[in-house]
Amino acid sequence: MEPGNITRVSEFxxxxxxxxxELQPLIFGLFLSMYLITVFGNLLIVLAxxxxxxxxxxxxxxxxxxSFVDICFTSNTIPKMLVNIQTQSKAITYxxxxxxxxxFTLFAELDVCLxxxxxxxxxxxxCHPLHYMVIMHPRLCGLLxxxxxxxxxxxxxxxxxxxxxxxxxxxxxxxxxxxxLNQMIQLACSDTFLSNVVMYFAAVLNAGGxxxxxxxxxxxxxxxxxxxxxxxxxxxxxxxxxxxxxVVSLFxxxxxxxxxxxxxxxxxxxxxxxxxxYTVVTPMLNPFIxxxxxxxxxxxxxxxxxxxxxxxxxxxxx
Numbered sequence: 001m002e003p004g005n006i007t008r009v010s011e012f013x014x015x016x017x018x019x020x021x022e023l024q025p026l027i028f029g030l031f032l033s034m035y036l037i038t039v040f041g042n043l044l045i046v047l048a049x050x051x052x053x054x055x056x057x058x059x060x061x062x063x064x065x066x067s068f069v070d071i072c073f074t075s076n077t078i079p080k081m082l083v084n085i086q087t088q089s090k091a092i093t094y095x096x097x098x099x100x101x102x103x104f105t106l107f108a109e110l111d112v113c114l115x116x117x118x119x120x121x122x123x124x125x126x127c128h129p130l131h132y133m134v135i136m137h138p139r140l141c142g143l144l145x146x147x148x149x150x151x152x153x154x155x156x157x158x159x160x161x162x163x164x165x166x167x168x169x170x171x172x173x174x175x176x177x178x179x180x181l182n183q184m185i186q187l188a189c190s191d192t193f194l195s196n197v198v199m200y201f202a203a204v205l206n207a208g209g210x211x212x213x214x215x216x217x218x219x220x221x222x223x224x225x226x227x228x229x230x231x232x233x234x235x236x237x238x239x240x241x242x243x244x245x246x247v248v249s250l251f252x253x254x255x256x257x258x259x260x261x262x263x264x265x266x267x268x269x270x271x272x273x274x275x276x277x278y279t280v281v282t283p284m285l286n287p288f289i290x291x292x293x294x295x296x297x298x299x300x301x302x303x304x305x306x307x308x309x310x311x312x313x314x315x316x317x318x
Contacts (some may be wrong), residue, residue: 009168012097012187013090015275016081016177023152028085034280035078041287042067044301046198051307052300056134058242060297063290065145066114070283073107077178077279097179098160105181106156109206113148114136116210120144122241123217127224155202162195163188176272176280207255212250245289250285252276 019029049055049064084090092100100276123134159181166188176183185195221241228234254277291297 007170008077009094011091011093012179013173014092014177015082015090015173015175016084024085028082031078032082033282034072034284037246038284039071041284042071043285048297048300048304051304054298055300058141061141062114062121064119066111067287068190069107069110069114070286073111074280074283075204076103076107081177092179098163101181101184102156102160102177104178105159106152109152109155110148111251112210113152114208116213116242116250117148119214119217120243123220125240126221126237155206158198159202162198166190166192166195168192183294218245243294246289247286254282
């Protein structure tokens with residue numbers, strides 16, 4: 001590409017999920033509903049865990065952090081998509097696109113790290129129950145979350161710097177509803193070899209290392225469960241892991257499905273549609289997965305609603 005054909009990019013165009021105008025109101029209503037459910041559901045979990053002393057344990061501490069990250073994860077992409085549909089505009093500024101890509105990568109990486117930390121927490125709880133509170137003390141829990149944030153911030157910053165050094169030409173259409181790292185690299189007209197190397201190396205290091213940690217934790221957990229003599233003990237041990245295992249499966253299977261569908265169909269539009277599963281649906285389902293069969297969470301939510309109703313009643317009385 002000749003230097004004369006490279007210009008300073010001011011904005012990109014997000015093509016979204018569908019071009020048909022008649023589908024836009026349906027997509028707007030569907031995604032607005034899912035976004036509100038995601039924010040409300042995860043916010044309830046954060047409030048319930050922070051306000052109820054019964055839930056001040058490592059497991060629920062990590063879960064509340066995951067809920068907070070899921071709120072940020074969806075809030076980074078869906079509102080901009082809804083605004084573009086409402087205003088019938090597909091534009092996003094260059095700075096806005098880089099910022100959105102940075103935070104999307106950050107919160108996606110944080111999801112991976114927190115799911116791994118939660119698997120380690122379940123491993124300690126089941127394999128070393130007598131030493132659980134000694135090992136998983138508040139300082140270690142805070143340190144694990146802090147290290148996850150620092151590592152993910154640095155990885156996301158590295159990816160953003162790799163994209164900032166790329167040049168973009170006349171094709172500024174992103175076949176997605178948000179600025180995704182891989183789509184940005186594919187759109188560049190300068191050499192992307194280094195950016196691709198960094199992207200795949202980080203993916204293997206973080207996602208691959210996370211999977212190894214999760215598989216190892218659950219291998220040890222299953223070994224401990226099989227060694228238990230009491231069927232009631234086996235059921236109780238497995239039930240404490242069921243919700244986390246379901247969330248992990250949902251996140252990784254949907255993420256893997258996106259990249260497999262993209263590789264098989266070679267269609268960016270199919271990849272964008274498939275990515276809805278792990279960017280919107282999974283964060284929306286997480287609060288339900290953790291709360292439906294969890295007596296502690298349901299009890300805390302009831303107490304939270306009761307306190308809120310009481311406060312509203314007192315305000316009305318005054």
